Amino acid sequence: MSDSQNGMPQQTDLNFGFAEMFKGGVIMDVVTADQARIAEAAGATAVMALERVPADIRVDGGVARMSDPKMIKEIIAAVTIPVMAKVRIGHIVEAQILQALGVDFIDESEVLTPADEQFHILKTEFKVPFVCGAKNLGEALRRVAEGASMIRTKGEAGTGNVVEAVRHARTILGEIRSIQARPVEELMTVARDLQAPYELVKYVHQNGKLPVVNFAAGGIATPSDAALMMVLGLDGVFVGSGIFKSDNPERRAQAIVKAVTHFQNPELLAEISEDLGAPMTGINIDDLIPAERLASRGW
C-alpha cells in the first residue's frame, strides 16, 4: 500500500484491494437478471451487465452503448455478488451514471462504440473502480496512470477465438520480463519507448508485475481456454459471449469456474471439460476486416 498517508489505506488501495478479491475467479457477461442468477449459482465472482454480448454486437452492428439503468438495477437486485457494467471509451457521463447506480466496477470497454477516439476517462476522478483493456504494457500502464484498478487483455471479444487474448497476454507479460532484465539506468528510455509513466515502469522493474490485477478477456470459450490464460500467468478471466452463446450455459459456466481454480491439474481439467455441449461457434480472426477488430479501439 505504497500511496497510503498516515499509514491508513486510501480509496485507491480499497479499489486495488477489491480487484484482488476477484483473482482465481470468472467474471461473466450477462444481459438479463435470469442470466445473472445462473452466473451467480455457477460460481461467478462477479457479473458484467451489458445490453448485448459482444457476439451479438458484431452481428447487429450499429452503436453499442451503456446499458439501460433499469436493466442494471434489476441485475443488482437479482444477485449478491459484485455487479460490473460497461461504458464507452471516454464517455465520462456514462461512467458518472453507473457510479450513481451503485455499480461495483466499471469497464471502460472497446466492446462498446468509443465516445472519444483520443482521450480515455480520467478514472482517478471517480470513487468506483475501473477495469480497462490493453494489448501491450505501455497501454496497460497508461490506463493504470489514469486510475484503472484492474487491467484485462483486450483479446478479440465476441469471436470465441482465444488467439488474440493469448497474443496480448504474451506481449504484456513478455514486456514485463524484459523490463525486469534491464539495468535501472535504462528505464527512462524504456518509459519513452513504451509511452508509459516512468514511475510505473520503475514499479514493474522492481516487482515484476503490473501494479494492479491482470485478467484475461476476449475470446475465451472453453474451460481449457480459461486454464490456458491462467497457465500463462494471468490472475483470472472474463467470459463474454462464451457462456450464454453456448449450448448449455449453466454447465459451461460451472466448468469454467472449476477450470480457473484447478488450472494446474490436467486430470481434473479432463473431467471438467467433458460433455459440456457445443461451445459458441467462433470466428476466425483472419476473416475480420480491420474495421471489425474491436481491439484496435483505444490506444
Place this chain on the structure above:
Amino acid sequence: MAGKPLSIGVLALQGAFREHCRLLDSLGAAVREVRLPADLAGLNGLILPGGESTTMARLLSEYALWEPIRDFHAGGRAIWGTCAGAILLAREVQGAPPQFGGRQQSLGLLDATVQRNAFGRQINSFAAPLIVQGLDLPFPAVFIRAPAFSGAGAEATVLAEWDGQAVMLCQGRILATAFHPELSGDARIHQLFMKMAQEAQVANK
C-alpha cells in the same frame, strides 16, 4: 523457535490467497495452497481468504471439502477466515443470494451469524484504524464489501467492533475477521493466528 516451522495452509479455490501466502512466508511459516482435501494433511492451521463466498462455497461442494475442513478443526487445528472466509466459518449466513432461498452453505464452526455486505457495496468500502483487543496500537483495517457478525455465542469473544457491529471474533481455535489484514502490510494479526496454531499444535502433543 527451533525445529520444524509451523505449517499453514491457505484455501486457494479463489480470491486473495497469494497475499496471505506472502505474509505467512515472511513470518517464517511453511505455506501450502489448499485446493483438494488431500492438501490438508500435516497442516497446523488453515486460512480461508477473502474473495467471493458464493464462489468458494460452490468449489468446496464440487470437491467435497466441507467435511475434511470440519474434521481438520475437530482434530485440534486452528482456522482463520478473512471476509469471505469468515462468512464460510459462521453458523448462519444472512444476505445469501435470493435464488438460494436466502440460505448459503457454511462450515458452522463459528457460533455467530454473519451478515454479508453489512456495510454496503464497493462505493461504501472503507479503511479505518481499528481498536483490536490484545493489540497495543490500532490496526489499519481494510473493509471491502465487508460482512459483520451478530448473535455470537457464549464461547465466542468479540475482539473488535466498528460502528457498533462486531468485526473480529475469536472462539477457541477459530479466528474471524470481517476485514483484510492481508492487504494492509501489517503482520500483527497473522502473528496472532500463528500463535494460535502453535498453541494448538502444542496442545495436540
